[in-house]
Amino acid sequence: MSQYGTLEERVRRKSLLSKVMKPEDCVQFFKPGMNIGCSGFTPAGYPKAVPIALADHVEKNGLQGQTKYNLFIGASVGVEFEDRWASLDMIDRRWPYQTGKNIAKGINTGKIRMGDKHLGHFAQDVGYGFYTENGRMDIAIIEVSAINEDCGLALTSSCGIVPELMMVADKIIIEVNTGQPSFEGMHDIIMQQKPPYRQPFLITHATQRIGTPYVPCDPEKIVAIVESKHRDKGRAFAEMDEKSEAIAEHILDFFHHEVKKGRLPKNLLPLQSGVGSIANAVVGGLVKGDFYNLTVYTEVLQDTMLDLFDSGKLDGASACSLSLSEDPGFPRFFDNWDKYFDKIVLRPLSVSNAPEPIRRLGCIAMNTPVEIDIYAHANSTLVGGTRMINGLGGSGDFLRNGYLKIMHTPSVRPTKTDPTGISCIVPHCSHIDHTEHDLDCVVTEQGLADLRGVAPKERARLIIEKCAHPDYKDQLLDYLEMATKSCLERGVGHEPQLWDRAFKMHLNLERNGTMKVKNWDVKIDLCE
């Protein structure tokens, strides 16, 4: 028993107590090739005890590479699960997002087949049965806080795709987490019907509740109840740096400007913000700033949100997960439970990331890309157009449907040999996840380019002028002028590009460790 109560107290559906077993006893339920669905989201609320037991089993018995599974989880989970599984060669397919050095290596060397999807699509598509041959999951592993008398699941720090898994899973293993307080009551669950029977999500305010706190679960499908005391392995935040603060300042200035112009209300609109140090800095800016009665409608709530709550400026927040750091995030949250609990609503991914509420509420979407091009296409996923980092996440859900769609990035990143060797503003993105039709603003520490109502060639000038690093301004301008001249002469110049050299900066990075090119000349021999 723990300070947070016993398993018996948490499992109020008493008939289930006969199914209690140890994590290692669950190994029997798994067969190679199975499709496994789990709770969890960027790493919060994922099962830990059973996945760890499975990994131990593989390691102890030298079964690496002989027991591969297909993993379908709302977003990334902790390193002790997916990254360890990857290093033990236990993953064949992984949908739709991941984090970790080993799993990324598996994906980029061709060992793991990853599918990268809009998270908001993924959730519903699992319910539609689009990902497996028979449309079902062989087994689902779900972390819960409690199970009520009706076999309703009270989830933990995230909702992920649990409602959809309940519809398609053949067997269910439940991990009851007694190593932390129960999150019972924080979730707002609705079970969606499939088209043509779907109903509206009647959310007209960020934290409005439209469902119940429990995910209905068929008790006959439950094959095991396991007690777990593992905490979510959320990492502490990247420190704010000067660049991030400069970016945050540009964004806050822009908000003030929009309020003055009458295009934003005084308390802004519900905020969505991505992950990393820039998102962090923007929230930091709001903590110190003079906007009040803010709301958040987003995907993940991270540590700095606690600061924003503490500042008294944030009225409430809706998200798919509470992705606090293991330390100091969660301990701080647990110690101040009453202060935060009522102000947070956790929703299933299929609601948190659905176009419907995002667009109706008019979210302000802010995310960090890998690179952006002069016409405002953005790459969120593949370095050099081929190497997967984490995945698309919900960036597209929010950047397509928000009221204002903002991408923020440092203007440059260092390479081993050149502190400004990578320009995050390029002639043409090496992979495109968000198109020019989606983005409203691009921001770097250099400045903010407001692209609304601006045609491509002017947009390019604006982005170069406002956002590119001084080391790259002339170079990019040269490219734009050269491409414009050539394309207009040929009458093909709506959005000028020269395909023999559009990627010269990328190729130069590959070969010479920097995107700084000496000139734009290039000789191509097609060798025919």
Added chain:
Amino acid sequence: MSQYGTLEERVRRKSLLSKVMKPEDCVQFFKPGMNIGCSGFTPAGYPKAVPIALADHVEKNGLQGQTKYNLFIGASVGVEFEDRWASLDMIDRRWPYQTGKNIAKGINTGKIRMGDKHLGHFAQDVGYGFYTENGRMDIAIIEVSAINEDCGLALTSSCGIVPELMMVADKIIIEVNTGQPSFEGMHDIIMQQKPPYRQPFLITHATQRIGTPYVPCDPEKIVAIVESKHRDKGRAFAEMDEKSEAIAEHILDFFHHEVKKGRLPKNLLPLQSGVGSIANAVVGGLVKGDFYNLTVYTEVLQDTMLDLFDSGKLDGASACSLSLSEDPGFPRFFDNWDKYFDKIVLRPLSVSNAPEPIRRLGCIAMNTPVEIDIYAHANSTLVGGTRMINGLGGSGDFLRNGYLKIMHTPSVRPTKTDPTGISCIVPHCSHIDHTEHDLDCVVTEQGLADLRGVAPKERARLIIEKCAHPDYKDQLLDYLEMATKSCLERGVGHEPQLWDRAFKMHLNLERNGTMKVKNWDVKIDLCE
């Protein structure tokens, strides 16, 4: 007076009769540089009399290039308006879509600044005031069937962005079209509030009505009432050809398969289909096929929809416009008015193309791209990545939010010297409007690739195998293998590409008139 009634009968708000004037008398209201918003959509329901009078005025007085306007219209309008204006150099900015040889030429030679936007975004963004300095339109020209006693506008063959224009226009000119029957009662109009006050669109069936038949209009803003007898200049359909029919057959087979698998109901889900001969053929296939009680939730209704109604298989259709051909489409429609009228709902663009109903209803989205790449990114707008054809239209609204997202294209197109000189399947799209995260199926006359749940490298194989033309299969496979080998070796192979030759097919087309390359060799000298 005409067989369809008099102006006096159509204008039931009697005080407006004092503002009746001739089209040429409206020229006084226009000043160079003005922002003009119009009714109309792919070319239906646009004003004609006043735009023609303005063009005549410019032509007669040799004012070409001295009287440029910014044009904001839901989608394309007839050649006698935007294309003639372009040839008279009367357009500075044009948002968000267009059709016509002269306007395309103006755009691609840098004379006209075009902004290409998701139509569903454009509508709301006009209401948000994102496109002009002060957020307003100087003048709006609206074609109507009638004006009721409350100054409610009964529109004609489309709704476009009229509701938003009512919110932002300073002056309004009304063209009352007495040259055709009144469409009064066919429209379902709701005036949306801006966030945070937006309300749900409670549409749970394709043709469900949620509004009123009239657009509320402030009579004091109306500066002129003009009578018009011009008909919409919709072009007759491209004839079906063998390729289109083969594509349609693959799609219908796929529908049958999905019904069998239980992933589609027997009467399918609401259909959205694009423009052109393939869309035509798909509808043709449904006319002959064995699906009943179909519904359509789309953007434009074209001539073949009348066949589908006549077949008794289509229960009802919702769209933003009734884009029938001038002949035989509209005469056929008018002659059988009672047969069609009750089954059609015309909605504002901001509703027809909103993610909310498209996703809730679960539309089956089908559109034709310029090219698709092996990883399933699609180019809908820019030939060679730089030359604008028409624009994105609503393709993204539907391809992002549908239940099934299908792109169909011939596998090849001819060049002057090679009947299969252009492969519509390429290693990497020269422009990306729809990402790999959005598309479910790619179809050519060769076959259908079902990409759901398929990871990138397998996806590439599937698309090449099922969809590429035999003339290009080996060539594309060679590229894929070469790129895969190189990227996996370097541990950067989630989605293999080689930037020194990814566009070799495009460059070869430019230089040698065909995408058939003799080999994949390429020597690049970065000239540094």
